[in-house]
Amino acid sequence: MKPFALSDSGIDTASLLRELDSERVGAVVAFEGRVRDHNEGRAVRGLAYEAYAELAEAEGACILEEARTRFQITQALCVHRVGELALGELAVWVGVSAAHRDAAFAACRYVIDEVKSRVPIWKHERYASGETEWLHPGA
């Protein structure tokens, strides 16, 4: 599979973890971002993600390559959902394998932070009030 992928259906974390299997690996760190029921004081009922797919896949691949350059890791993978998601669903998954845990933790943190700030994906929240809103941080 490609190191960075967009998915319009549920993320199969078990098969992703198998991708990280290797006898050279002493540490695997995974991050799961999930849809929570509140944001900035508002009750959230669900959300949808929209992506500029072509550019998101290129930028995501670039981030994972940076992680492999900056940290002593074996492999890094990331899958991000697009489309409609329900509360509690897995929205984004990052998995990193390495010989040692320090590099695995650091690289995992790097990947999720960079994905959130750089990859062209947008969150559209649906609130209990019936309103909806695109999130554009930094206003």
Add this chain to the structure above:
Amino acid sequence: MKVTLLYFASLRDAAGCAQESVASEAPDPRALYTEAAARHGFRMPLERVRVAVNGAFAAQDCVLRDGDEVGFLPPVSGG
């Protein structure tokens, strides 16, 4: 010059379409955005918008060519 404009998230909602073809003499994406903002009533200031040309991030003042595909990206919120 004819170019294709791509809109995402709140800009797509404000434009009422995900893409449109326009004929314009705008020399760069910055000027194209100003035209599009006037046409569609965008309230997102240009400073908050990132530009992509033909599927790659580009500068707001890059030189455009006939047939380019120019995307206007509001601040991202993945994750």
